[in-house]
Amino acid sequence: MSDAASRAAEAAARASYGRLVALLAARGRDIAAAEDALHDAFAAALRVWPARGVPEKPEAWLLIAARRELGHRARAGAVRAAAAAHVEMLHAELHARESDIYPDARLKLLFVCAHPAIDPAVRTPLMLQTVLGLDAERIAAAFLVEPAAMAQRLVRAKAKIRDAGLAFEIPDPASWPERLNDVLAAVYAAYTAGWDARADGGGALTEEAIFLARLVHDLLPEDPEPKGLLALLLYCEARTPARRDAAGRFIPLSRQDPLLWRRDDIIEAETLLTVAARKGVFGRFQCEAAIQSVHCQRALTGVTDWSAVLALYDLLAARAPSLGGAIAQAAALIEAGRAAEALQALDALPPARVARHQPFWVVRAAALRALGDHAAAREATEHALALTTDPAVRVFLNSA
Amino acid sequence: MQYALFFAETPAQFAERTDPAKSPAYWGAWTAFIGAMREAGVIRNGDGLQAPHTATTVRLADGKRIVQDGPFADAKEQLGGYLVIEADTLDAALDWAAKAPCAAGGAVEVRPVLPPMPPQ
Structure with a gap:
């Protein structure tokens, strides 16, 4: 195969996978069938493009090939009729500007993946697979489960979306904040799963999580919370070079050298947070990002303003309480010299959950x-x- | 699509059915709920059920019939009735289910109904 054709196919795969899945699945709600048809379309592209050249609109070519594939598979009359309707729409879509058709479908796909009727544990894997095209094995490695078990969970979730009639819709205003928070929480979980797995090499999904966070932010430029989430991830990402020493030993935040933090990430995060704050609406992710912002101030001031950190944790606990938030708050209390209060707060947490x-x-x-x-x-x-x-964390804990 | 709504009620909710002080409110809430659905034209069929103490469960073990007093699931909540409704999406069905009087305290299970079997 020619290099140009294979590069075009790969570029289309990386950039368009989620867009095409979203378009193909939106009407029939059948994500698995959409993915299968798309895989066949990619395979066809690898056969046809080297011989005939890369088409002018590779995405549209893939879309048509996948739609045709979906049509071939349709057996029941009703589905065949629907497939005929798809073909009619192809021309309209081909001639529409990309921005007219693509963003909406992907946003709907994100909302379906994080639908409250989907098991929270599978929402993040589902997003990683349907929006980014990651295979079950890669996802399983980050979530520390067997690949077969992960594949089965994904199959089950897609079957539920298809059979239970989950809507590929933008949620109504009444449920918007909650539904958006579910989407953002699933993206955040992709980051933390990657973060935990990072030490083992491979496995890490931090890049994919940041891609998803940027995607949600780009699709909802007016909403402050996606900015908060993206800022939060960038603050955490900025500290990556300082998190291990030359020997690979784990360095906790309070002992990190701020000179090693990535400035570009911090600047982008600060900008996002500032723009988000202009809306004047409390949000869990904005608040968590603000806490990270205070930590990152140490790069300029040399000290951590623990009273500011604790005030933000108080706000977070009052408005969006969570187990992780309570534990992080206790850690901040210890750093601020209030260990007795920290212990008291930890003892008050439900034993079964901790x-x-x-x-x-x-x-x-x-x-x-x-x-x-x-x-x-x-x-x-x-x-x-x-x-x-x-x-590395084991060594650190043992030496404490 | 058609969805079955299974209404699971707590022992306290079942007790309200016959408690003179509470039964008017109990039945009034169900009448209003079902009335609203009927007005919207979404109900296909359904029934209320008598209390769980009237249930009998039968199983076959090695071809032998085993009959037991009580419902098959030994759970805090028990089936109190069901409706089959027409809704475009799961979300629309969930919106109706959330309005059921037993949703607070009890629960509502929502399941799509199998399409009719094709003629053999």
């Missing part, structure tokens, strides 16, 4: 150590170690 939650045990150990109870701190550290897979 028993197997690694960050809880890490922060609890830190609180006990700060209070001088070294025996109990060691015990909490043992719990944390039993729940830690990253070797």
